[in-house]
Amino acid sequence: MNDLERPRNVFLTGVGGHGVLAVSRVIAEAALARGFDVRRSEVHGMSQRGGSVVSQVRYGPRVHSPLIARGAADILVSLELLEALRHLHALRRDGILLANEQRITPAPIGGLTVAYPDDPRGVCEQRVDRAIFLPALDIARELGEEKAANMVMLGAYSVLAPEIPEATWLETIATAFRPRFRELNVAAFGAGREVALRSAGAGAAP
Amino acid sequence: MVKRLLTGNEAIAEGARVGGALFASAYPGTPSTEILETIARQGDVRVQWAPNEKVALEVACGVSLGGGRALCAMKHVGVNVAADPFFSASYSGVGGGLILVSADDPAMHSSQNEQDNRHLARAAKVALLEPSDSQEAMDFVALGFDLSEKFDTPVMLRVTTRTCHSMSPVELDPHARYEPVLRPGYERNFRKNVLLPANARVRHEAVEERLAQLEEFGNHERALNRIEWGDRTIGVITSGIAYQYVREVLPEASVLKLGLTHPLPRQLIREFGAGVDELYVVEELDPFLEEQVRALGLHPVGKEIFPITGELDPDRVARGFGIEPLGAGIEPVDASLPLRPPVLCAGCGHRGVFYTLSRMGVAVTGDIGCYTLGSLPPLESMDACLCMGASVGMAQGMEIALRAAGDDRPVVGVIGDSTFVHSGITGLVNTVYNGGSGTLLLLDNGTTAMTGHQEHPGTGVTAEGDATIALDYVAVCHAVGVRRVREADPYDLEALEAAIREELAADEPSVIICRAVCRLVDRTPIADPAELEIECPGCGTCFELGCPALDGSSGQAVIDPAVCSGCALCVQLCPFCGLRIHGHEAVVQESVS
Numbered sequence: 054m055n056d057l058e059r060p061r062n063v064f065l066t067g068v069g070g071h072g073v074l075a076v077s078r079v080i081a082e083a084a085l086a087r088g089f090d091v092r093r094s095e096v097h098g099m100s101q102r103g104g105s106v107v108s109q110v111r112y113g114p115r116v117h118s119p120l121i122a123r124g125a126a127d128i129l130v131s132l133e134l135l136e137a138l139r140h141l142h143a144l145r146r147d148g149i150l151l152a153n154e155q156r157i158t159p160a161p162i163g164g165l166t167v168a169y170p171d172d173p174r175g176v177c178e179q180r181v182d183r184a185i186f187l188p189a190l191d192i193a194r195e196l197g198e199e200k201a202a203n204m205v206m207l208g209a210y211s212v213l214a215p216e217i218p219e220a221t222w223l224e225t226i227a228t229a230f231r232p233r234f235r236e237l238n239v240a241a242f243g244a245g246r247e248v249a250l251r252s253a254g255a256g257a258a259p
Numbered sequence: 260m261v262k263r264l265l266t267g268n269e270a271i272a273e274g275a276r277v278g279g280a281l282f283a284s285a286y287p288g289t290p291s292t293e294i295l296e297t298i299a300r301q302g303d304v305r306v307q308w309a310p311n312e313k314v315a316l317e318v319a320c321g322v323s324l325g326g327g328r329a330l331c332a333m334k335h336v337g338v339n340v341a342a343d344p345f346f347s348a349s350y351s352g353v354g355g356g357l358i359l360v361s362a363d364d365p366a367m368h369s370s371q372n373e374q375d376n377r378h379l380a381r382a383a384k385v386a387l388l389e390p391s392d393s394q395e396a397m398d399f400v401a402l403g404f405d406l407s408e409k410f411d412t413p414v415m416l417r418v419t420t421r422t423c424h425s426m427s428p429v430e431l432d433p434h435a436r437y438e439p440v441l442r443p444g445y446e447r448n449f450r451k452n453v454l455l456p457a458n459a460r461v462r463h464e465a466v467e468e469r470l471a472q473l474e475e476f477g478n479h480e481r482a483l484n485r486i487e488w489g490d491r492t493i494g495v496i497t498s499g500i501a502y503q504y505v506r507e508v509l510p511e512a513s514v515l516k517l518g519l520t521h522p523l524p525r526q527l528i529r530e531f532g533a534g535v536d537e538l539y540v541v542e543e544l545d546p547f548l549e550e551q552v553r554a555l556g557l558h559p560v561g562k563e564i565f566p567i568t569g570e571l572d573p574d575r576v577a578r579g580f581g582i583e584p585l586g587a588g589i590e591p592v593d594a595s596l597p598l599r600p601p602v603l604c605a606g607c608g609h610r611g612v613f614y615t616l617s618r619m620g621v622a623v624t625g626d627i628g629c630y631t632l633g634s635l636p637p638l639e640s641m642d643a644c645l646c647m648g649a650s651v652g653m654a655q656g657m658e659i660a661l662r663a664a665g666d667d668r669p670v671v672g673v674i675g676d677s678t679f680v681h682s683g684i685t686g687l688v689n690t691v692y693n694g695g696s697g698t699l700l701l702l703d704n705g706t707t708a709m710t711g712h713q714e715h716p717g718t719g720v721t722a723e724g725d726a727t728i729a730l731d732y733v734a735v736c737h738a739v740g741v742r743r744v745r746e747a748d749p750y751d752l753e754a755l756e757a758a759i760r761e762e763l764a765a766d767e768p769s770v771i772i773c774r775a776v777c778r779l780v781d782r783t784p785i786a787d788p789a790e791l792e793i794e795c796p797g798c799g800t801c802f803e804l805g806c807p808a809l810d811g812s813s814g815q816a817v818i819d820p821a822v823c824s825g826c827a828l829c830v831q832l833c834p835f836c837g838l839r840i841h842g843h844e845a846v847v848q849e850s851v852s
């Protein structure tokens with residue numbers, strides 16, 4: 054299905070400095086290029102210093118609110134596991150979780166780290182019927198740049214969003230970043246897309 | 260025309276260019292900061308960071324008087340600082356169009372209060388515009404300049420965090436060339452621009468006439484105020500971002516969408532009220548529209564079902580209307596998940612100062628900036644943080660009260676460099692003039708860190724990126740009459756404490772300047788990461804620094820070398836001399852002694 058009857062609600066989350074906002078920007082720009090109405094919002098208070106970052110993108114024939122109603126997100130894209138847990142309730146009951154397997158321990162406060170949840174993946178799988186986990190960091194490392202993990206996640210997202218053709222994604226990525234990162238970003242996007250397609254083909258989620 | 264996705268702030272910047280602004284000024288403040296940053300990047304309109312909002316607006320008033328269009332941006336509390344010129348500029352009116360952007364912060368994402376500045380526009384009797392998305396943010400700036408000149412009034416463009424930081428499509432003309440709109444031929448106009456009482460009395464009459472004309476304009480100008488007729492059983496009056504939520508939640512309802520919210524188009528409101536069965540007002544924060552609609556003899560439902568505090572969102576609007584939750588979501592994960600609260604960066608120069616103060620049993624009046632984090636555990640060494648610049652005056656006032664109560668605890672004021680320039684200097688003049696004897700710590704990290712690292716008069720660089728004369732803090736302090744001015748290295752704990760003790764002992768006002776460049780401005784490590792050279796016995800002394808590079812959860816200190824900047828604070832604290840830094844022998848030896 055290449056057209057949308059109602060807005061698609063994408064909730065993105067992660068930790069400051071890991072490129073959540075870049076992913077949400079590319080999704081928003083690609084949706085605009087595809088001819089959809091778009092709203093995007095972000096909360097980036099202390100993002101430069103490793104805080105939680107949230108961004109929301111909505112696109113469709115006509116969109117009004119930049120904010121997604123609670124429990125109305127179609128897809129939750131999380132670049133980090135703890136942040137996925139924190140925002141799980143943004144998802145509709147039949148929503149899809151797309152999460153990077155990376156764990157980033159919160160900075161210690163007064164020398165004390167609060168224990169990272171034991172089995173974040175298990176908790177997600179228990180609550181969400183369609184949960185997809187990707188080793189985006191490993192994939193990006195293989196490509197030679199950890200920072201491209203966010204583009205791996207974008208590639209995986211693109212598989213879940215057939216309403217935006219692959220060519221539109223590639224054009225958007227090409228214009229969204231400085232030329233010297235273009236090749237890397239396209240490679241990371243392609244790798245993420247491939248992994249997601251493969252897991253879809255293998256009958257796992259989605 | 261091309262469609263581009265812009266944040267509200269970027270759209271306002273685009274509006275300044277399209278609207279032919281000659282000049283824009285600002286003092287940074289979330290959520291407004293990116294407006295001036297974007298205008299500066301575009302490189303057309305001339306831009307300035309001002310030392311504070313009052314000066315920003317006064318320069319803009321001068322540009323307007325001289326015939327150029329000027330835009331001045333600030334966060335909501337900034338308008339309090341700029342209120343004096345703002346209220347009187349209303350009487351003078353304008354030469355070139357004048358827009359004050361007030362970026363309000365409902366829900367206080369990054370503010371000390373959530374005041375609703377629509378009241379200030381009304382009190383100042385100026386035109387008030389409230390855009391509800393980026394397209395309107397851009398259009399209302401261009402339109403606002405026209406309105407400003409046509410009705411001879413400053414215009415307040417009131418936006419909120421959600422409009423500032425949300426993106427939506429904006430139609431742009433890619434071939435539009437920047438051309439400042441100027442009113443040439445400036446001539447002195449004593450009766451209008453010199454607000455002596457005799458002139459101001461006449462001007463007030465003009466202001467009231469202007470409001471009547473603006474209201475009439477607002478009754479008919481569809482680009483600003485329009486009725487969207489739908490199902491007539493429910494009619495909603497709304498403005499700003501709340502309009503988007505109403506449209507989302509009640510797509511069928513009739514809506515009166517207000518863009519010009521002061522003065523209100525009373526005729527249009529009456530017409531709308533008469534055309535619907537049940538009337539509602541949906542607005543963020545105060546019942547600003549609601550009370551005025553009520554005064555017309557209408558009976559809207561408003562704040563009894565919609566919250567007066569915090570932000571609206573689709574859920575809160577739906578709940579107010581008694582609509583089922585919009586989403587049927589997954590249960591939240593109830594386990595107490597570890598948070599990622601803001602902390603001072605590893606190696607931040609503010610840390611040593613607050614660590615030292617936390618050991619000294621002094622009262623600390625604080626101020627606003629990254630250093631406000633010194634009030635949180637484990638440093639917890641700030642007694643108050645009120646508004647920008649308040650640390651200085653409050654220190655002196657507190658000293659008066661403590662002494663009267665027979666309490667001889669010393670009082671220390673702590674202020675950042677940008678905040679000192681903003682409004683600390685006048686406080687210091689007061690301390691000297693009125694015989695205070697406290698000590699002020701001026702934390703000079705060479706930037707306005709809290710709001711994203713803007714230049715300011717102390718950094719020696721302008722908003723346009725040019726080198727300029729940097730404010731000389733030592734000279735300023737001397738000039739206002741502080742005789743005891745010294746510098747202390749915030750990375751040298753012993754020397755810092757000694758300096759503070761010495762200055763507190765002196766029976767006259769003193770300033771200690773603690774200089775350490777913000778770690779996000781200069782990211783080069785200060786030295787190699789700290790290393791443990793012994794089996795850490797886990798005494799926990801160094802954990803008291805609250806450094807994010809230092810993890811003690813295992814009972815022993817573990818340093819993350821990727822995060823540690825080599826500031827050596829922990830090295831100085833370790834009572835077993837077990838922490839070392841390569842090339843920092845001097846400091847280590849001192850801590851041994």
Ligand SMILES: Cc1ncc(C[n+]2csc(CCOP(=O)(O)OP(=O)(O)O)c2C)c(N)n1
Nearest residue numbers: 288337627628629675676677678707708709
């Ligand atoms: C009147 C007013 N204007 C602007 C702000 C936004 N604001 C908060 S802190 C700050 C400046 C902080 O800079 P500085 O004092 O240098 O401290 P730093 O964050 O660099 O440590 C600003 C502009 C505000 N809170 N109040």
Ligand code: SF4
Nearest residue numbers: 604607629708777778
């Ligand atoms: S941003 Fe700069 S001033 Fe703020 S905590 Fe980090 S180092 Fe300190």
Ligand code: SF4
Nearest residue numbers: 806823824826827829
């Ligand atoms: S030297 Fe110690 S206090 Fe300084 S950044 Fe490194 S771990 Fe933190």
